[in-house]
Amino acid sequence: MQPLRAVSRASRVKTVKLGSAFVAGLLVLTGCVGPGISSATPPAAPTTPVPTTAVPTFETATATGTAIASTSASATASPAGPGMAVPDYHGRRPMSASDSGPMLWPTQTRMMVWADWNTEITRYGFVDVSGTRVLPPRYEGYDYCRNTAGRVSFVLAFETGRKAAVLDLTGKVFAHAPTRSATCGPAGDLVFSRWFDAELGHHKDGLMNVRTGKILLPLAPGRHIKALGDGVLANVSDLKGEYFFNPRSGKRTPHPGWVTEAGLEPGAPGLPATTVKPDGEVTGPVGYVGLSGTWVAKPEFVEASAFRDGHAVVKLAENRYTFLDTRLHRVGGEWTGIDPVGLDPTESGKAAGYLVSGPQGQALLGTDLRTIITPGSGTIECLSEAGGACSVLGADGRRSLVVLPKGKFTAMPAGFAHALSPSFAADGVEDGGNVAKRIQAIGSGGVAQLDAVSTCNHTGTAYVACDSPSWGVLPPVVVDSKGRRTGFATIEPVFDPVGTGDAAYYWAVAGRYQGFIDDSGNWRYRESRYTRVEE
Amino acid sequence: MKRPILAAAVLLTVVAGCVAQPAAPLPTSTASVTGTPFGTASPSGTPASAQPSSTPMFAPGDLPQIDGSTANIPLISLVIQRLTGVSKTEADNTVNTSGTPDAYRRLVEEDSGTHLLLVYEADEGVKAEIRESGVALEFHPIGRDALVFFTNSSNPVTSLSTKQFRSIYTGKTTNWAQVGGRKAKIVAYQRPEESGSQALLRKYVVGKAKMAKAPSELVTADMGDIVSGVSSYANSGNALGYSVYYYLANMYAVDGITMLGVSGVNPSRETIADGSYPYTNDFYAVVRADEPAGSPARKVMEWLLTADGQQAVVDAGYVPAAK
Numbered sequence: 001m002q003p004l005r006a007v008s009r010a011s012r013v014k015t016v017k018l019g020s021a022f023v024a025g026l027l028v029l030t031g032c033v034g035p036g037i038s039s040a041t042p043p044a045a046p047t048t049p050v051p052t053t054a055v056p057t058f059e060t061a062t063a064t065g066t067a068i069a070s071t072s073a074s075a076t077a078s079p080a081g082p083g084m085a086v087p088d089y090h091g092r093r094p095m096s097a098s099d100s101g102p103m104l105w106p107t108q109t110r111m112m113v114w115a116d117w118n119t120e121i122t123r124y125g126f127v128d129v130s131g132t133r134v135l136p137p138r139y140e141g142y143d144y145c146r147n148t149a150g151r152v153s154f155v156l157a158f159e160t161g162r163k164a165a166v167l168d169l170t171g172k173v174f175a176h177a178p179t180r181s182a183t184c185g186p187a188g189d190l191v192f193s194r195w196f197d198a199e200l201g202h203h204k205d206g207l208m209n210v211r212t213g214k215i216l217l218p219l220a221p222g223r224h225i226k227a228l229g230d231g232v233l234a235n236v237s238d239l240k241g242e243y244f245f246n247p248r249s250g251k252r253t254p255h256p257g258w259v260t261e262a263g264l265e266p267g268a269p270g271l272p273a274t275t276v277k278p279d280g281e282v283t284g285p286v287g288y289v290g291l292s293g294t295w296v297a298k299p300e301f302v303e304a305s306a307f308r309d310g311h312a313v314v315k316l317a318e319n320r321y322t323f324l325d326t327r328l329h330r331v332g333g334e335w336t337g338i339d340p341v342g343l344d345p346t347e348s349g350k351a352a353g354y355l356v357s358g359p360q361g362q363a364l365l366g367t368d369l370r371t372i373i374t375p376g377s378g379t380i381e382c383l384s385e386a387g388g389a390c391s392v393l394g395a396d397g398r399r400s401l402v403v404l405p406k407g408k409f410t411a412m413p414a415g416f417a418h419a420l421s422p423s424f425a426a427d428g429v430e431d432g433g434n435v436a437k438r439i440q441a442i443g444s445g446g447v448a449q450l451d452a453v454s455t456c457n458h459t460g461t462a463y464v465a466c467d468s469p470s471w472g473v474l475p476p477v478v479v480d481s482k483g484r485r486t487g488f489a490t491i492e493p494v495f496d497p498v499g500t501g502d503a504a505y506y507w508a509v510a511g512r513y514q515g516f517i518d519d520s521g522n523w524r525y526r527e528s529r530y531t532r533v534e535e
Numbered sequence: 536m537k538r539p540i541l542a543a544a545v546l547l548t549v550v551a552g553c554v555a556q557p558a559a560p561l562p563t564s565t566a567s568v569t570g571t572p573f574g575t576a577s578p579s580g581t582p583a584s585a586q587p588s589s590t591p592m593f594a595p596g597d598l599p600q601i602d603g604s605t606a607n608i609p610l611i612s613l614v615i616q617r618l619t620g621v622s623k624t625e626a627d628n629t630v631n632t633s634g635t636p637d638a639y640r641r642l643v644e645e646d647s648g649t650h651l652l653l654v655y656e657a658d659e660g661v662k663a664e665i666r667e668s669g670v671a672l673e674f675h676p677i678g679r680d681a682l683v684f685f686t687n688s689s690n691p692v693t694s695l696s697t698k699q700f701r702s703i704y705t706g707k708t709t710n711w712a713q714v715g716g717r718k719a720k721i722v723a724y725q726r727p728e729e730s731g732s733q734a735l736l737r738k739y740v741v742g743k744a745k746m747a748k749a750p751s752e753l754v755t756a757d758m759g760d761i762v763s764g765v766s767s768y769a770n771s772g773n774a775l776g777y778s779v780y781y782y783l784a785n786m787y788a789v790d791g792i793t794m795l796g797v798s799g800v801n802p803s804r805e806t807i808a809d810g811s812y813p814y815t816n817d818f819y820a821v822v823r824a825d826e827p828a829g830s831p832a833r834k835v836m837e838w839l840l841t842a843d844g845q846q847a848v849v850d851a852g853y854v855p856a857a858k
Contacts (some may be wrong), residue, residue: 085624086624451595451596452596468629468631470596470600471600471631471648472600472601472602472629472630472631472632472648472649473595473596473598473599473600473629474595474596474629475625475626475628475629476628487624487628488628489627489628509628510624510627510628511612511623511624511627511628512608512609512627512786528786528787530605530608530782530786530787
């Protein structure tokens with residue numbers, strides 16, 4: 001039983017295959033991590049920042065018992081092998097957001113809970129921009145929420161058995177939702193939910209102003225509320241119909257559809273909606289409703305996505321897909337399949353381009369639908385989480401790496417076949433594109449040899465993380481941008497929620513420590529990994 | 536979801552110091568190490584070299600999977616270093632443990648891939664599961680640890696008796712003034728009933744008596760929560776927690792914590808080694824009794840019982856098993 005690898009939802013966004021999972025896959029990502037519903041685990045007590053410790057660390061006798069002394073980490077560190085060094089820790093360092101504003105950065109702590117069976121779970125805590133732990137690892141999930149200007153302004157945090165907490169960006173809990181489950185609402189409000197059956201999705205929602213605590217919309221049977229992503233409006237779905245709601249003005253605009261995806265980018269003509277109230281799966285034809293409350297595109301599509309970068313993808317019939325522009329004209333040709341490539345892992349859900357399929361073969365299109373690779377030029381593979389990188393095996397047998405959205409071509413290094421990211425390639429010893437025995441850093445040309453065939457994924461722009469091929473026998477491997485094996489065991493990108501979508505920092509585990517590192521592999525914050533003891 | 540455990544005859548063999556291989560005499564609670572199948576023999580009581588042998592016993596990928604208790608992670612890492620020659624960083628990153636209960640379950644489970652545990656004593660529930668599985672296990676003590684109680688360093692109380700600890704955890708004593716401290720309510724943290732340290736608390740202090748009902752926030756699955764909670768709780772020194780000595784001293788040391796003595800005996804390497812501290816408990820190398828002779832798991836286990844292996848236990852900061 002391999003321990004679960006704790007990852008933030010934001011870091012594990014998959015490239016969405018258009019088809020049966022078409023609509024569901026194109027939901028606007030909110031950066032929410034973990035379920036909004038709590039189960040029973042006792043809360044954590046407040047903690048103080050964890051000092052660095054070393055093994056062995058022995059007690060010093062005092063007059064009042066046995067006081068425990070902590071020592072610096074490097075005391076007993078044995079020399080690491082070539083390319084295996086873990087940087088020394090020099091104390092916490094600032095962890096600013098890209099706009100220099102306040103921010104909370106999520107820490108990950110894995111711990112064991114007992115519920116008939118020992119289960120490893122992840123609890124999230126927070127570090128502020130000074131690199132100081134401000135909240136202990138007590139939350140099972142979190143969600144960054146934005147104000148009307150689009151800036152993250154508070155964090156929803158979910159603690160087992162408790163009402164969802166509203167944290168300001170210094171870590172202070174300044175409000176609670178009326179329920180344990182909540183999501184970000186429009187205009188800096190929150191949607192609170194009461195669940196009846198999580199598996200079936202049965203719940204009812206209300207809307208609350210987080211600053212005043214005022215209930216703007218109460219819980220009501222069958223009521224589902226989703227922010228539209230424009231910072232202003234919500235779509236409210238009640239038993240008898242839906243309406244757009246402006247929580248600041250109180251204005252309600254009824255519309256005739258049932259919105260299937262609440263993503264509204266600037267300039268979009270409307271939202272995809274059906275004529276039939278969805279019940280688990282979309283069953284009716286899909287069109288688009290405008291904010292005026294009328295159909296702007298009649299419901300004639302089998303499936304339809306929200307608009308992103310000026311285009312939506314619609315399914316006309318089985319194996320017939322095309323694009324719509326903001327004038328709702330069909331553009332970009334018709335294809336048997338359209339796969340968005342390299343979805344932005346932060347929040348926008350944007351694609352870096354499209355991998356399309358037709359009778360002549362595969363092709364690659366930019367987000368503006370310009371042709372980057374013409375149909376029939378070769379076999380194209382775009383791995384999920386590859387940051388818009390695709391590998392192309394041309395008809396002449398040559399391999400290329402293509403990076404979207406610009407469509408920049410690079411010859412694939414000899415002996416390598418699969419693009420893990422714009423910066424890394426895998427040798428592709430098996431059919432799975434991210435299964436490798438060797439990893440090459442494209443920029444430096446450095447090659448990391450793995451101990452055994454491993455599954456690898458790029459994390460952020462600076463690293464590739466390869467799972468242990470043999471649990472407890474061989475270590476997992478993290479390769480850096482120079483193609484060197486680092487001393488880190490695991491790395492997870494921590495995306496900047498006010499940035500451009502790149503990883504701001506990385507949550508890293510190395511030996512007995514875990515914490516945030518930067519692109520250079522230097523610790524910004526570090527703590528003991530050993531918070532878990534069941535003995 | 537609870538995994539099914541094979542129902543079969545009760546075959547659990549808790550053998551303190553049982554010997555699987557006649558060629559490799561193993562330490563019992565009183566025996567000294569006299570033979571070393573893989574290393575250089577050392578006279579009893581003479582530490583072996585702390586350095587790994589020049590020729591590693593195993594290639595890195597050939598070492599058996601070693602599972603076990605969280606508090607044994609540093610030892611597992613050192614074993615990997617000594618037996619394969621990999622760096623400390625690689626060894627630390629290789630270690631992957633399931634924790635005491637699941638480690639035992641993995642060992643008795645067919646085809647789990649686990650053949651060797653470095654592990655603390657299981658709680659009674661897990662022992663029952665092992666018995667029901669019908670799989671006989673072989674236990675060899677390799678080190679010794681202890682249940683310890685701790686408070687905030689500002690607490691003037693330095694030692695309590697077992698009777699006093701029992702009275703606190705059964706709810707009869709609720710104020711530090713009743714045990715010689717300041718007038719303040721005792722905030723007594725607890726672990727979940729299935730946890731290993733809770734098992735030690737029951738074994739040495741509470742027995743089968745009913746524990747005092749603790750508020751949910753004082754029952755935590757995470758030991759780090761207890762440690763940090765006691766160290767910071769209202770800065771008033773009225774919190775009380777418990778853990779195992781090695782973890783508290785070596786793995787999760789935080790400032791502001793003081794370990795309490797038991798009837799005047801403070802927990803330390805020395806008092807745990809000489810047995811004067813009363814709540815000591817061995818930890819073990821464990822294999823299935825049917826583990827084949829000469830298998831990698833058995834080789835590692837046998838090495839741990841040699842002078843070199845026992846030196847690794849010491850070098851990792853543990854108290855070695857009693858000779």
